[in-house]
Amino acid sequence: MRGYNIWRPIMLIAVALLTRTLVTSICLMLGLSAASASSIAMLAMIVAALVMYNRMMKGRRRK
Template sequence: MKKYNFVRPVLLIVTALLVRSIVTNACLLLGMEAEPASSVGFMAMIVAAFIIFSRMNKRRRKPSDK
């Protein structure tokens, strides 16, 4: 295993869970019921995870001039 970065997957998981929590709480504060708010939070978590993953891979694919 050549230089595996353990921070990337942890950062991805923490970001996804944080986004889910924030979106769910915001929906509850705006008057949504618990079940739909949880569903919206889950969808936001999936979108955030995809965005973070694609940004991490975009940086990794660029060749460096060393």
């Protein structure tokens, strides 16, 4: 377990959930239905998680 950082997965989950909440709120304020807002928020959450994961792993690959 040496070299394992517990904060990376926690940060990844936190960013994904915060992105989903923010996008859902914005979509609902703009007048979208709850189902549409949820679908758009899910896509945004996946994109945010992938971007964050790629950024975290970029520095790790060079070592």
